[in-house]
Amino acid sequence: GINWCKSTKLKMWLFSTFVIELPPTLRYRRANMPLISMxxxxxxxxxxxxxxxxxxMLKLLKTNGILVNDFTSKINVYGHLGKCILDSILDVPLPTSIICDYGHVSLLRHFKDVIRSIGRALSPSxxxxxDSxxxxxxxxxxFKRKMRGIEELSYIKASEIKNILLYGFLPHFHNVLPCNVLGHIALFICGVRLLHSSHKKVRESTDDIANELxxxxxEHHNFYYTYMENFVLHLHAHYFMNYKLHGSLTYVNTFAQEDLMGSIASDRNGTYRNIYENSSFFVKT
Structure with a gap:
């Protein structure tokens, strides 16, 4: 949940969706992310x-079908009357439908711990x-956010760590760390960077190269770090399959959902425009 305001302990939880048939450039816009419940x-x-x-309500929508151009399809599709827009989301079997959250797994957990571990080994000066x-x-x-220093890891955002991962770490640490340590981290950075690429813009072997990296x-993680070979590190082994099934890391993360939550929380007092747009929201308190 997200804090509702500073003067109270109220928090807000959202149940939102997106239309997977839309192209990624449109899929994660706020206007195309229906809010089901709050x-x-x-x-x-x-x-x-x-x-x-x-x-x-979603089950009823699947049962009755959807109205498209004044025509309701009643064709039986996989046991459902009519093919709902949410059909490809709700009917994806487990565990295929599970996607590793790159923002929390790689950024806020693993790479943040790596930066913290390396920072402890450096002198204060x-x-x-x-940091400077x-x-x-x-x-x-x-770029919506810049980068923070090592001393501010407790308050850092996922988007700020992403900038450090993709653009800041290697340029600023290559003269500080030993070659073997830097090369090991470069494996992770290059692998994640390759998985950010789109299927259409890179060659087919890109996901295989990223998987090998x-x-x-x-395999060599325990040579450089202690007590960090955990479940979060293991989840990176599944990025290869997630990339093949669901696309690049750019499009399978929770940045858009958290942006939507922040937008709603900042407009908690409401405006005429927000009241009109959110009139169909189903709210429970």
């Missing part, structure tokens, strides 16, 4: 109490020098 309370909601009616360089790194105007990184 829960505002001080405690975490009971999943059945919160989503029972919403799920029943060297950490301050690197990271903060002063220049980015194009369309991440495998090699995993």
């Amino acid at each position: 829960w505002v309370a001080c405690k975490e909601p009971g999943i059945h109490l919160w989503l029972n009616e919403s799920v029943q 060297l950490r301050k020098t690197i 360089k990271l903060r002063r790194q220049v980015f194009p105007l369309y 991440l495998k090699m990184y995993h």
Whole structure:
């Protein structure tokens, strides 16, 4: 959940969706992410109490079909009358439908721990020098966030760690770390960077190369770090299959959902426009 405001302990939980048939450039826009239900309370909601009616509404939508150009399809498709827009999402079998959340797995967990481990081994003066360089790194105007220093890892955002991973780590640490340590981290950075590429813009073997890099990184991980060979590290072995089934890491993350939550939380008092747009939201408190 996300904090509703600073003066109270109220938090907000959202149950949102997106239309998977849309191209990625349109799929994660706020206007194309229908909000099914919202829960505002001080405690975490009971999943059945919160989503029972919403799920029943989705089941009704699947049963009755959808109206397209004044025509309702009643063709039996995989046991359902009519093919719903959400059909490809709700009927994907497990575990194929499970996608590793790149924002939390790679950025907020694993790579953040790697930076913290490396930062502890550096002298205070060297950490301050690197922090200063990271903060002063220049980015194009369309970058929403810049980079924070090592000392601010407790308050860092996933998008800021992504900038460090893709653009800041190797340029600012290549003169600081030993060659073998830097090369090992480069395996991870290059593997993740390749998985950011689109299927249409790269050659077919890109996912295989990324998989080999991440495998090699995993095999030698215990040589450089202690107590970090955990489940989060293991999840990177499944990125290869996620890339084949669901696309690049650019399009399978929770950045859009968190942006939607932040937008709704910032407009909690409402405006005429928001009231009109959100009039179909199903709200429970």
